[in-house]
Amino acid sequence: EAAVTQSPRSKVAVTGGKVTLSCHQTNNHDYMYWYRQDTGHGLRLIHYSYVADSTEKGDIPDGYKASRPSQENFSLILELASLSQTAVYFCASRSGGLNTLYFGAGTRLSVL
């Protein structure tokens, strides 16, 4: 079973503050993803990466930056956190092709 570890598991942030969510995978997967989940919206793709040192914009990238400094690590950065970014964030990884996506446990972010 693939291992994807997210930190922190929960966080309370202040509006306008900077938030960094971290993700680490130990399965040599090339593809990594950041999703946001809100009730009624399913999983929405924020940023993704096919290879280290390169990131791509997903469907809802506004207000978020991503960083992939190595194959194992993928971070999501909120430079100026806003109330609307309160949500659960999932990191996920998979090898290429049509292979299964494996999720981390999620980070519950509350912006006050």
Added chain:
Amino acid sequence: GDSVTQTEGLVTVTEGLPVKLNCTYQTTYLTIAFFWYVQYLNEAPQVLLRSSTDNKRTEHQGFHATLHKSSSSFHLQKSSAQLSDSALYYCALSGFHYVGDNSKLIWGLGTSLVVNP
């Protein structure tokens, strides 16, 4: 564009009765695979089923699904629902246009399954 449609946002069923969650798709990808993911309350999504073979039944944990390219569907079924099946279910498509292309993932919006005693 490519899309996955789950028509029901909520399905309610009585324990012991059959259940079917619908998933249809539109895609231009030439090579595709389909997934059903299940997400229990306060947990992460996890894969339940995967299939890339047309007209082949795939089974896991009592659930089954068959990819039908002729009708663009990958419905999830179970003959006897259990209370523990209550969860959020996502259908997802993975595909690419040509070998060497980076594959994409397309998600449905999810169907919440509630199994009542």
